[in-house]
Amino acid sequence: MLPAEIIPGTSPVILAFPHTGTEVPIDIASHLNAEGAKLRDTDWHIHQLYAGLLPDATTVRATFHRYVIDANRDPSGESLYPGQNTTGLVPLTDFDNQPLWNEAPTEVDIAVRLAQFHRPYHAALQAEIGRVKALHGIAVVYDCHSIRSRCPFLFEGVLPDFNIGTDNGKTCAGEIERAVAEICGKADGYTSVLNGRFRGGWTTRHYGRPETGVHAIQMELAQITHLATEELPFALDPGKARRLRTVLADILTEIERIAYELGGRT
Template identity: 55%
Template sequence: MNPVCVETGNSPIVLAQPHSGTWLPHDVIEALEPAARELFDTDWRIPELYEGLLPDATIVRATFNRYVIDANRPPDDASLYPGQNTTSLVPLTDFDAKPIWRQEPDAAEITRRKSQFHAPYHTALAEQLARVKAQHGFAVLYDCHSIRSHVPYLFEGELPVLNIGTNSGTSCSPAIESAVEQACATSAFTHVLNGRFKGGWTTRHYGRPAENIHAVQMEIAQSAYLAAEEPPFTYSPDKAATLRDTLAAVFAGIESTFGDL
């Protein structure tokens, strides 16, 4: 299977989806603990949630699961959140701190996965950002994420529904950050700007406002659009409807800044 799926569009916005993939190579399946094969930590149903909200956007989606390798971690595996619990480039535990491997991948296997999965995803993403920037003079990378609303290993209590990450304001223009937060603040959902999730490697690596590439991460609590945060992680169109309206407002807010970029 191709490790990355690309749908090209003519909008200045590129939607990155690094964690929605569920494909596992056979050797990875065999090495995983049986419970880990449920893929609890997947950004479930992200493609469905965003489908049709921005018809002319480019979409870059990893088809492989984050247990194969995490496309939103730096290739050198430096921690994105020093001093806080997190998972690594090739995670050894799940979000509940439980081991996921019957046989942990060694250094050679991790190197192979970087070459076979991580690098092609980021090559495709970089190419699309360059294409969009050449067409419009700027590009906006919107990194689509979701997570269970309660994950004690990673954060206390219940996560706000909308978690905006701009790497503390450095990954995008102030106008874009303000537009996204305003759309969230006027919605029916709780939100936070640069809270527990400030943006992963994608946001931090590509977000270069001085070079006319702006990046925002949106981490969404799955309780807002799934029937339940447990297998089979069924998408709920009824629950998602209001959230999709809010996300459409987020995109409209971003688009309102284009004249100033």
């Protein structure tokens, strides 16, 4: 099992998918309980939702499930949101605070998973960032995510449809942040927020260094925007997906346009 699936492209935009993988090695799967085996917290169908929207974009997708180890968490285990409910590097509970394991992973288990999954995924992403930046003088990592619109353990009420994260403007140029927020804000029938409950995970915060020519922005989509239901079997709704893809295509096209413009300034 390769920890990362990479499709190199020629655009300055890189699409990262840390949470769409559903592969769980047998020796790890045997320790999940019945709830954990459902893999409920997958970013269901997200790589399919973005497929072909920006044909020249590079994609880097984790093939392993986030219950194996979360590719969008700090490898040190430090919380992204101190003082708020969240899940860890190897989550012990799901987004409903339900236990996932019959036998919880040990510190040794976590160290092995860091070496076998987390580090190789980020090594692949880092390599693509370097390659793309060498081509254009700039690289923009667009980190693709989704989550159920209602998760009381993580947040109150209903999540907006588009949740844009730039760690309060630190991880990308203002032009990129403003353009994405404007497109989402004008999208008919959708709601949006900038740096709300989700300000960007470890990927966005770690790689987003605009002063070095590497920009990062996270998009957390409420799953109600593209799933038939936010319950098993988490089926994609083709009609919802078609409508949403038009907005996502506009976002990616505009990010690419700005990236070429910014790259030309260097």
